[in-house]
Amino acid sequence: MDKTLRKIVNAVQAEQSGFASTQDAHKSALDSAWLDSLVRARNREMHDGKRTVAKKRLLPAYMRIRREEPEKLNAWGAPVGGAVDTQVIRLLRAKPRRTASGVATITVLTKPWCCSGDCVYCPNDMRMPKSYLSDEPACQRAERCFFDPYIQVLARLRVLEDMGHVTDKVELIVLGGTWSDYPREYQLWFISQVFCALNDAGTNNVEDAARRSFYEGCGLSCDPAELREQVAHVQNRVNEGELSYNDAWRQLYGESPAWQRACSIQHATLEDLKHEQMRNECAAHRCVGLVVETRPETITPNNLVFLRILGCTKLQVGIQSLDERVLAASCRPTKIRQIEQAFELMRLFGFKSHVHMMVNLPNATLESERLEYETLMSDPRFQPDELKLYPCCLVESSRLGKMMRNGTWQPYAEEDLISLLAADVMNTRPYSRISRMIRDISAKDILAGNKKTNLRQMVEAHLQQSADGDATPVRPAEMRLREIGVSDVRAEQLRLETLSYQTTVSEERFLQWVTEDGHLAAFLRLSLPHKHAVQRLQDIFRELHAANAENSGIVCEIGDKREAPIQPDQAMIREVHVYGKVAALHHSGESAQHLGLGRKLIEQACSQAAACGYTEMNVISAVGTRNYYRSLGFCDAGLYQRKPILF
Template sequence: MEHIIEQILEMLRTGDELDDRVLVKLIHAEARRAGGDKRAFAKRRLLPFYQHVKRDEPERWKGWGISPELEERLLKVLRMKPRRSASGVATITVITKPWPCSGSCLFCPSDIRMPKSYLADEPACARAEQACFDPYLQVSARLTALSQMGHATDKIELIVLGGTWSDYPRDYQVWFMTELFRALNDDAVAGVAANPLLRGFAEDAGHDSVRADGPSADASVPPGVARRREQLCRCGLMSAADEAHPRALVPPAARAAQHAIDEGRMSYNEAFRQVYGANDAWGDAAAWQRATFEQLEREQRRNETARHRVVGLVIETRPDAISPQALALIRRMGATKIQMGVQSVDQETLDANGRGIQVAQIGRAFSLLRLFGFKIHAHFMVNLLGATPEGDVLDYQRFATADAFQPDEVKLYPCALIASSRLSERYEDGSWRPYGEDELVDVLTRDVLATPAFTRVSRMIRDFSSKDIVAGNKKPNLRQMVEDRLRASNERVQEIRFREIATSEVSPGELRFQVVPYETSTTSERFLQWVTSEGRIAGFLRLSLPHDDAVRALVEELAGAAGQTGRRDRDAGAGGDEGISASWSKPMPVVAPGEAMIREVHVYGMAARVGEEGSAAQHHGLGRNLVERACEMAREAGFARINVISAVGTREYYRHLGFYDHGLYQQRRL
């Protein structure tokens, strides 16, 4: 290992070309020289080895003569999967526990081991099951993996997936959020080899973990992780003898229930009651999976200055679960972005696929989300039952451009048949068929071309394994196929992800400022962006200028709902959930007429540690400049104040820009 590091350093000092191809040659040559297995010298082992020497053998490390500038270049070479933090933040995805679902969509998979619509073989789901769906352990595992791959973890976006968030009990929601923040505040990073629970999380499925006799073998398990494992062992969800493979979470009845689901004899909700209803371990854990808002807010305050700060928090729900009251609650929990399953804005298609949602409900959800300041990340599917390629293109065009919708971000993916979904019956009787590859790529290509400059197409496939897909796209490189066709067409692509600078370096002097205005049903939107001469995007800001009548209607609706809640609480007396209802009764300013809203500020480039300078777009004042321009535009439009839907970990940043804490937001007078 040391010889490889020394060769890399020498090449960096002399300016020789050093890419992954050259690095592989160095590794193979060292394996032949040492007469060992080349896997023992794999790239993923180099960074943990370097970190070990720097931390535990300072004299040896000093002998390498590494300056700060040289170390930055070395880490860039050793970093695994650099794209993971190329958007400026490191992402941690966590999964909530299995729970009954309020929907019954035709295409939705039903894996009783997972929340509805998720499969146990998806990477994040496999990690969640291994951690007994515990939020603290999931965060600790991903922090460890990201750190070992060389990514900065000072700025974290938390993505909470698992179906419809509002379907879960409120006390579980508050506890789940509390534990996410607690794990980050505790700096719960462990040595992989020393922690069997985390061993499988070092890389995605299919990658080996760090060897037990490797450099991290002496690392200790974080105290918080040890305590949580003990809790899970006491209630029976985890075995002290086999912590890495918990089995009590899903009892033996799950296999029979899954067969019944696959054969159409049982619904997911019926199976849930059968499998988990009498599970003592599950019930015992649920008894302590609760927290108060005071506990959550205490962890949020700690996170404002923690080493791992939450700069974005995403939850997943359905359009029909969105109301002003639900959004006020979700916002208080710290969320800044909502993932929402839309799938289609054609009513016939929605009805044919059992969505149980009206297009008007989708439009109302978009309006409420914008007025509350949330970023809107919508899911949209092509090739649903009853759809046609041409109809899909028209449906998406309406979704992307009509005033009622216009999402900020989209997961645009094709419907795929999973055995446990009710779509199986339609496939067997011939009423649904998957598009052919060329047909599908053509639809997605045309959809991307219809995507405006203020929208980001984040994904084009689900993380389903090919063995789980009965019919439909199995190509993991579907997006690459679409982008290849886009490049061959020479047509202009405006969507954000296609234009991101990603890992590229950029000089602020090369950038120009642009404003993309557009109208929605309830707001006038301004998309401010820094772009290169080729149109590549280095940073952007979403500014909402709410329509006065829409804000007044929202305020009246919230006031009416608060009055009804107060009457219900008085009628119920002092009983109920003291940790939830009592703390939620405190007045929380939401929005008011005359207030503009900054919904998102994002500057691209490799995630750099808080307070550090970097060569990418971050830390060159681009974000501050965008905020000042947004404030000026809001003032010129006649607004007296401006809110920002800041994440917990960005509160300090906005305080330095003249914002003060104000209810669910931070606010600045104009």
């Protein structure tokens, strides 16, 4: 491996000196094709079939040398931090798009727990939280970590860093079904430990090993084969419809002494949380976004206050459909009015909305779903910031199998599904982003429905084919298709645009930096709340106080529990995002990061809000961005950071 790495270093040195040979560097173009060719050549040189150079191991090997044998890099002429060292890491970096959105994303899962819903399409894998499958990558990682948030975060950070990604700025996504179904003390502990892991990462601590030892001492296993055997007798009864997920959970976990012993450490206080949050404000790995997953009916003022105290900035909300007939057929316990109220409250509180929609649900048709998606995008009651657009599929442990057998549900033909999703993409507004079109469900787990992992690419190919015959093709406006990705960009190449749209509670403005051809380099979401909507929210808080509502003590944490956390004369910045390769904190990057685009967006947002008569600007900052906003004149103010914008 060292010989291969030395050859790569030599090639980079030669390229930077302008003397790289055509044979070695393909006319001084050291790219993935050149690297593939080099690896194949090195493997041909090794006659022992067991001694092969794996491309995916090159960067971890190089990073190990960097940490443990820097003198070797000095001898090679690639000192740590030098130009050659930087270029080698860039060349070896695996999956560069993983941080192309401007941050490193880490997904962690909560432990298996009872679910307040029982949707017919939901998987019921008893090794996982409701609706998740043990073969999904994030689920496999969580299981190997005993579902401990601290161990999960540390493990994922190590992998991302070994792949060459900058992990100074992290968006944490907490999955596992309905977050609000878990006890509050568990929620406090889970988020406290997520922050603690970010704060401890990179230090010489033994906490990771100590935690694994604790769980093993409780009698828990993290071996997939052993866990599969442990749940098999109950899983078979769930698959046959003899047991519900919740009944099976009580047998496997609720009555398990091992799980009860593990639960003995899974609690924390608000003081514990605040301590870790304060540490994270200046940590080497800062949380710049925190996302949890829930359902519309759990989005209440009190729950949103608690989520802000935890540090949440975005909510993934399982909507699935806007047709109550479809929801009823799927046994989804959600009403359209609850969905409307969820959107209203999320906007007023400043949260980014990331909704889950499913096509091909029972009772749905191709035509009804086209109209439904157009409603989602255009109706002032909805208009999400981001969404996952999944096709419904049948897995063994779900109750959808019975509906397929009796003919009340059938999967769409592939061409119909692709055509529907392509129409949805074309109907997506320029301020909305489709983050996913498939889940990470293994094809072997899908009994009926789409099994193609490249479904999104198939949809995009369909759109391209449709556009090829048009004299003036209409390009999709959807955000992900416009992102600059890992491309380089210069500030002078960009122009600032503002897109406005009305919702039931606010005027929303989407400020964007775009290139000449419309590609997206940075954006800001500005919310100008309607005064009557804020007044209504204040009335709700007074009613909660008068009724001595449950958890009103949590509201007390932000001041007078009779007052809503926002006022009628306050505007709200809901999100600021700059794309491109992640630049380390306090360093300039190779793309749009750290070019001042975010600062200019904030200045423009404050100017526009002031022109509309607002006197203060709130920002729903993440814990790791508090210092950044303080540097721009924002002060800590309860759930938000705030500054005056009229003088």
